[in-house]
Amino acid sequence: DAGVIQSPRHEVTEMGQEVTLRCKPISGHNSLFWYRQTMMRGLELLIYFNNNVPIDDSGMPEDRFSAKMPNASFSTLKIQPSEPRDSAVYFCASSFAAAGGRDTQYFGPGTRLTVL
Amino acid sequence: QKEVEQNSGPLSVPEGAIASLNCTYSDRGSQSFFWYRQYSGKSPELIMSIYSNGDKEDGRFTAQLNKASQYVSLLIRDSQPSDSATYLCAVKTGNTGNQFYFGTGTSLTVIP
Numbered sequence: 747d748a749g750v751i752q753s754p755r756h757e758v759t760e761m762g763q764e765v766t767l768r769c770k771p772i773s774g775h776n777s778l779f780w781y782r783q784t785m786m787r788g789l790e791l792l793i794y795f796n797n798n799v800p801i802d803d804s805g806m807p808e809d810r811f812s813a814k815m816p817n818a819s820f821s822t823l824k825i826q827p828s829e830p831r832d833s834a835v836y837f838c839a840s841s842f843a844a845a846g847g848r849d850t851q852y853f854g855p856g857t858r859l860t861v862l
Numbered sequence: 863q864k865e866v867e868q869n870s871g872p873l874s875v876p877e878g879a880i881a882s883l884n885c886t887y888s889d890r891g892s893q894s895f896f897w898y899r900q901y902s903g904k905s906p907e908l909i910m911s912i913y914s915n916g917d918k919e920d921g922r923f924t925a926q927l928n929k930a931s932q933y934v935s936l937l938i939r940d941s942q943p944s945d946s947a948t949y950l951c952a953v954k955t956g957n958t959g960n961q962f963y964f965g966t967g968t969s970l971t972v973i974p
Contacts, residue, residue: 779962788966789906789950802961837905848894848913851952851962853905 748772750854752838758860764826767857770819771840779851780813780823781837789837795821796843828861835859865889866953868965876973881938883968885951888932894954895927895934900967901947910936941972 751770759765771778779794793803795815803813810829815821825832835858839851868885875881883897894913898906912918912925912934924937934953938945951965 789964791961791964794961848911849954850896850908850911852908853898856905 750838750840750852752836752854752857754857755855756858756860758862759828760862761829762827763861764824765828765832765859765861767823767836767838767859769821769823769838769854771821771838772852773819775840775842775852776818777841777843777849778815778821779839779841780821781839782834783837783856784834792823825859828859830861833859833861865955865963866951866965868949868951868968870966870968872969872971874971874973875941877941877943879941879972881941881945881970881972883936883938883949883951883970884933885935885953885965886933887951887953887955887963889953889955890929890932892929892932892953892955895925896952896954896962897923897925897934897936898950898952898964899947900950906950938970941970943972943974946971 753768777796780792781789783789792805793813798815813823835856837856838854841849841851843849866887897910899909900906910925912927915929918925922939926935948967948969950967952962954962
């Protein structure tokens with residue numbers, strides 16, 4: 747299994763530019779999670795999808811952030827316009843939400859975003 | 863109150879010693895508990911999961927769960943320098959679908 751795939755691995759952009767991060771979950775998984783990790787705030791859940799439907803986006807910091815999951819094998823996280831405080835590592839994770847709650851999240855390699 | 867709390871450390875132990883990492887959680891309805899290891903610059907990697915009270919052993923790792931006291935711990939026996947990493951505790955609560963809550967992590971350094 748290829749695991750969770752994220753692209754790009756590194757992104758450097760200037761303030762005000764649009765940034766799109768991409769994620770391909772593990773085949774067969776039905777839940778997808780977007781996290782942001784910084785030294786100050788640790789790992790924060792931004793949004794998660796179940797069967798391609800957004801379930802909880804309360805962690806999305808502001809309207810500049812949006813996420814979509816058009817099908818079971820692809821998701822995007824978009825920041826428009828980007829700001830320096832958005833600089834962080836963004837992780838995508840996926841899981842298979844089985845009955846009884848015994849599902850496990852597997853993380854992608856992350857995208858390191860730097861906004862100048 | 864945070865859903866999941868960990869001592870951020872840093873925790874330093876000599877090589878060969880037992881490292882003990884602790885985590886507490888707030889939701890009594892929590893069902894599933896996980897320990898992830900994260901090396902610097904890498905993504906979190908699952909090392910243990912536990913669902914029932916008691917101990918679960920996997921090689922040098924033992925996870926301990928006490929639902930009455932709402933804590934979960936990870937013991938690493940015969941610690942090796944390669945165990946030096948940040949360890950994240952994650953809890954799947956009982957009332958929020960399949961959302962996981964992560965602690966802020968404990969930084970462990972194993973000194974050769």
